[in-house]
Amino acid sequence: MSGTWMTTRAWLLMLPLLVVMVAVIGWPLVDTVGLSFTDAKLVGTAGNFVGIDNYTKMLSSSNFSRTLVTTTWFAVASVAIEMVIGVLAALLLNQEFRGRTFLRALMILPWALPTVVNATLWRLIYNPEYGALNAALTQLHLIDAYRSWLGEPGTALAALIIADCWKNFPLVALIALAALQAVPRDITAASLVDGAGPFARFRFVILPYLAGPLMVALVLRTIEAFKVFDIIWVMTRGGPANSTRTLSILVYQEAFSFQRAGSGASLALIVTLLVTVLALAYAALVKKTAGSAT
Amino acid sequence: MERKSPAFNVFIYACAVLLAVVILAPIAWLFVMSISPAADLAAKPLRWWPQSADFSRYQQLLSTAENSAGAAFTASLRNSLEIAGMATLAALLLAIPAGWAVSRTPSIGWSLSMVIATYMLPPVALAVPLYMGLSYLGLLNNVFGLAMVYLTILAPFTTWLMKSGFDAIPREIEAAAMIDGAGLFQTLRIITLPLAAPVVATSALFAVLLAWDEFFYALLFTSDQRAKTLTVAIADLAGGRVSDYGLIATAGVLAALPPVLIGLVMQRALISGLTSGGVKG
Helix, strand or coil: CCHHHHHHHHHHHHHHHHHHHHHHHHHHHHHHHHHCCECCCCCCCCCCECCCHHHHHHHHCHHHHHHHHHHHHHHHHHHHHHHHHHHHHHHHHCCCCCCHHHHHHHCHHHHHCCHHHHHHHHHHHCCCCCCHHHHHHHHCCCCCCCCCCCCCHHHHHHHHHHHHHHHHHHHHHHHHHHHHCCCCHHHHHHHHHCCCCHHHHHHHHHHHHHHHHHHHHHHHHHHHHHCCCHHHHHHCCCCCCCCCCCHHHHHHHHHHHCCCHHHHHHHHHHHHHHHHHHHHHHHHHHHHHHHHHC | CCCCCHHHHHHHHHHHHHHHHHHHHHHHHHHHHHHCCHHHHHCCCCCCCCCCCCCHHHHHHHCCCCCCHHHHHHHHHHHHHHHHHHHHHHHHHHHHHHHHHHHHCHHHHHHHHHHHHHHHCCCHHHHHHHHHHHHHHCCCCCHHHHHHHHHHHHHHHHHHHHHHHHHCCCHHHHHHHHHCCCCHHHHHHHHHHHHHHHHHHHHHHHHHHHHHHCCHHHHHHCCCCCCCCHHHHHHHHHHCCCCCHHHHHHHHHHHHHHHHHHHHHCHHHHHHHHHHHHHHC
16 A cells, blocks of 8 residues: 555544644634734624733733742642652552552542542631631641631642642652552662662662653643642632632633633733743653653 | 561551541541531531431432522533533544554654644633634533533543554554455454454543543533533532532532542553553653
8 A cells, every 4th residue: 555545544534633623722722812912802892903012911910920920839839749749659559568459549539539529628628617627736736726728828829739739649659650660670679689778779770760750740740730720719719819829810810700802812822832831841851851761 | 579677567557557548538528528417517626427427418419309409410410421421422533533543654643743732722722712612603501512622622632542552553453454355444443443442441531531520611611500510510519608518518529429430440441541641751
């Protein structure tokens, strides 16, 4: 069979997917770009061309810079904690002990719990009047009076980060565990014979096997954390006093609450650009790690 | 093997218990809240274990009596099932041919890479035109409209999973069938698809889980019982003036049950699907 026919046939089989992707992703993205140069409202008029006004207005607003800091803080803190606890949990699950299979099976639970249910669950736990966290800490005499964990700007973001980490560290653990199981036993045995201590063994024998998969997990989790919307919307809607407002929440408010489609679109594209730059930087890093690890 | 000191063993078991408690405590509490009498949940000091288990909230939410809390909940349950089912089916219909094509013809692989790269796009970058488009088509607050939008998430992911699945099926098997005189579609139907059945199943499960979990588009594009999904219904409950926290917990348990059961039963397949992403890149 000739090569050109093979390629044509492949394109024909790809075609339905590509058509749908253009319709639901390509066209909306292009349209967002167009909208971002207008003062269009969400409903009604198409709006007038305003050049790059939306961009300059958005980029210079204090809302944007503050939200960017909040988002970065959320992403960096939650991903860092998830990676560290995830790897520690994977090292534990890779040991031999009774109940190991059961514990591994448990790890799927937070991952499978829908994000909105997770957010609701933690919202109930943090409840200022009846929440389990207040009850537990008071009964253990760690705090004197009930506190409004999600109602105070000082604690709300940290409370959100904990809720996000609880749901997502098991995924990192499962990925790390799969990588650990790929470490050949004779290599760890040989390093023991050579007198490597536990830390040297982790650093020089095990980590090279973990690096690649962990980098991929890091990339995916960071992108997701940067785009975060669900958990924050359900738990705090960006409050109190906008202390937990992330970029996606800001775009939502601009485009849908205030119905300013034009400036909302420009903001959405700024976020897209940030995520893209982040992803490209990471992709370069992944390539480098993969090259040095194998 | 390494010989382990008793102290090390104690340490391992202590960590294992700690991990189990961290994972289980919040989930167990969600369930306990759902069966505790409202008075127990409002008690100070909080009563951690109900004096008598009260399953009435499950009955309340699953009842379909007119204008009850149950009617709204069961409507959203049905919408979630319909939307997840339709979106998954459509995603697989697109993903199977495309995944096979890319697997067998690597020269067109860049087109799939582009499709997958859309994963980086925050949904907010598509939301405004999608809203206007659905509104123009009269598909706002409509299960078909939302299922269509869900293809933005489901189709790239399932195509990528299918492609890795087809990669694992040697093309020599297909070549052998062709030499024996089978046409392309006959070969795919008789040889390739049955071999790929487990991957199709895993992809379908992932797609259902993704659709079940989705919140942002559902929040934007649905407004009442005709199309509201479970995630939106639960967020409504949690953000509304429901005074019985046990009812919110019950809705959470019911919404979590299907994905958690899928997760536990399909553990092995799901983990290999998740980690193939991590390991292969």
